[in-house]
Ligand SMILES: Nc1ncnc2c1ncn2[C@@H]1O[C@H](COP(=O)(O)OP(=O)(O)O)[C@@H](O)[C@H]1O
């Protein structure tokens with residue numbers, strides 16, 4: 001399903017953005033497989049630099065038994081050279097600025113089996129090969145996955161992480177955006193009709209003015225019409241003009257009002273859909289995307305679409321109609337003068353468009369310089385203490401001043417360009433008006449009455465209509481920019497909406513009521529990306545109520561193991577079972593409600609302490625909240641705060657110290673009363689005294705639940721029933737503290753000894769320093 | 778390791794002055810070295826300390842365990858063989874593509890695509906839109922793409938008019 005679609009996107013990205021094939025060319029593959037005596041290619045990568053560091057195309061392919069280097073010569077058979085995997089003694093990746101080298105080394109006194117050079121673009125794919133070969137050297141196999149998909153994923157990843165979709169046809173995006181107007185069809189129609197009426201009504205006053213001159217003013221002055229009749233007609237005409245203006249403004253009002261509301265509704269629909277979709281996405285999505293960029297998608301991008309939907313859609317479509325209509329009217333009044341006015345219009349639109357493009361470039365340059373100004377700000381304001389400590393204020397002032405001047409020059413250049421452009425354009429338009437006069441004067445006056453070929457009324461109509469040309473030209477010139485802004489906002493929104501959650505519940509999920517807390521791993525393997533496995537074949541059974549300490553070097557995979565229990569990710573091999581049921585068959589939301597987490601950096605939402613404690617159980621009574629806070633050792637310090645439990649904690653709980661925030665998050669977990677509890681280095685970032693308080697709170701929290709506690713300081717694991725040592729994605733040792741200490745040369749024993757040494761020397765160095773609680777912020 | 782290295786010692790060792798740093802290219806194609814004549818030979822990788830401001834000086838030689846074998850202040854002070862061996866490695870480690878002309882720069886939603894001719898061949902690459910080329914000391918420009926590859930424009934003034942026009946947005 002979504003996986004296949006994502007590899008398709010990967011291939012599209014490679015084809016569109018890189019200069020290399022989206023997969024191993026068939027000819028080369030055939031050549032390699034012939035060399036492999038029929039064995040399949042399991043994994044491949046492109047070495048895009050040759051020995052003299054020129055761009056080239058050499059494929060490195062891994063088969064079950066051999067590794068091949070292959071190059072496609074244009075006419076002949078592909079050139080394939082291969083060597084057995086068993087002849088490899090060592091594989092080394094040497095990174096450089098832009099050229100990395102992968103060395104396959106054989107016997108020490110032999111030349112290297114192969115050295116391939118490549119740019120960073122190929123690096124992930126090459127690392128996949130390196131990983132598999134290293135595993136083989138360690139005597140382990142790696143289950144092969146689809147070689148094409150792995151390659152496409154690895155090569156497309158850098159571009160995909162920056163922009164997850166291939167910028168598709170802009171028209172397609174606009175159509176998709178317009179489909180959001182569907183529920184508001186009636187309103188759209190109403191808006192459009194009002195706008196069309198508006199345009200039509202605008203034509204009425206000029207036409208009436210001409211009529212009054214030809215049928216009232218001139219006849220009366222020539223005496224062919226009695227003055228009474230003339231006045232009567234004139235007042236009718238003026239009345240009609242007034243009526244047309246009034247109706248026109250009513251239409252303008254209706255149009256703005258309806259479309260503005262409509263645009264807002266669509267923006268709201270998009271925001272809601274986007275936010276709901278975000279809530280459903282897997283954690284892997286959020287680790288790829290910058291928080292700021294997701295926030296702007298929900299906020300400013302939807303806002304920009306309002307602009308487009310409320311004003312852009314109608315303005316643009318009507319401007320086109322208006323121009324065409326005006327031209328038609330002018331040409332019917334008088335074709336010669338009509339052509340003088342209409343022929344230059346396409347040119348004017350094109351010139352305005354070109355001007356827009358030019359402004360874009362200047363603006364981009366100004367924007368780049370602007371970002372250098374803001375860089376200084378975001379650099380020095382948080383670092384003000386250092387600036388002052390090193391007495392560098394003067395230098396910072398000068399640095400800022402230089403960049404500030406620089407950006408001002410750019411903006412002034414920008415202003416010079418547009419301030420010159422518009423007067424010149426208007427001069428040109430006025431020139432057309434003058435040309436119309438030049439053509440008209442002889443014809444309106446004529447040598448004799450018979451030579452008058454243009455009535456003065458028609459001429460007045462003409463003059464008034466001409467003034468209506470300018471606004472639509474301006475809008476059409478800006479159309480490209482309006483569309484551009486709208487499509488890029490829409491693209492950014494659709495990119496999120498089109499991302500499928502990687503963790504999805506199957507049709508009829510099992511609900512465990514309640515969860516007992518038995519957790520089992522059956523030969524679980526898992527990798528975040530590529531073929532590199534972070535968890536490699538872990539198996540264990542944890543009974544309900546057991547407290548498990550997870551220890552091991554950082555990067556070993558402890559957090560990943562807990563992520564798999566919470567099903568933030570799905571395993572790539574094996575099974576994770578809770579109470580004997582595969583987590584993929586469980587109702588994920590329901591299970592997570594019975595699962596609690598206390599993380600190293602506790603996250604508090606903006607709001608009061610009581611709201612934060614109640615986060616997982618919004619109907620908890622105040623007694624329960626106080627009870628939980630007391631159990632978490634938070635009650636006492638909360639009482640000291642002037643606003644007590646109603647204290648608002650900032651975005652990230654900035655007004656509280658790390659230890660205090662941690663205790664609030666423990667209170668939250670206690671109130672949540674989970675069956676399975678995960679503590680990920682919950683006490684790592686606080687001082688010893690606070691740690692003691694937290695530890696006390698944790699001891700109360702762990703009672704009667706299955707607990708997975710990750711800790712750096714082994715002393716905090718004294719309550720653990722069993723200890724798992726996770727190292728390089730494996731369960732290296734497991735057993736009770738005593739059992740593990742008894743293992744001669746065991747990892748746990750070594751870790752214990754190391755820490756005792758460290759704490760011993762640290763305590764010796766600072767005998768009298770007792771940290772003050774709350775002093776760490 | 779020790780066994781491997783003693784065997785990997787190649788012709789470069791002949792006539793070694795005792796005491797000094799020696800470097801040579803091993804049979805396996807890698808750079809090998811020993812800090813003093815009595816040390817074990819180790820395969821090393823080069824690490825420029827100032828790749829942009831001082832590319833030809835201050836090179837750290839690091840072994841497989843990432844320990845520093847030696848810090849070479851000026852490669853020209855080494856003996857001929859060592860210098861030659863080092864220079865090959867330096868060229869590889871310091872390699873970045875050199876832009877000769879620019880065919881197109883396209884802005885997209887989140888990325889900007891450059892299509893260029895480099896001295897190594899034609900290439901298209903992408904940067905993030907708010908990621909700007911870095912000015913180099915001496916007037917050059919360095920562009921880093923989303924994958925981490927680097928592209929240098931050593932002297933923008935010598936490019937053809939069209940490339941210069943496309944680059945105008947990015948240089949001061
Ligand atoms: N979101 C992620 N994407 C890719 N790799 C990850 C991610 N999280 C962790 N890793 C990698 O997985 C390995 C194990 O990480 P982790 O489980 O956090 O280790 P530990 O908690 O034991 O320190 C590390 O090599 C880490 O770089």
Ligand SMILES: [Mg+2]
Nearest residue numbers: 558559560680
């Ligand atoms: Mg961790």
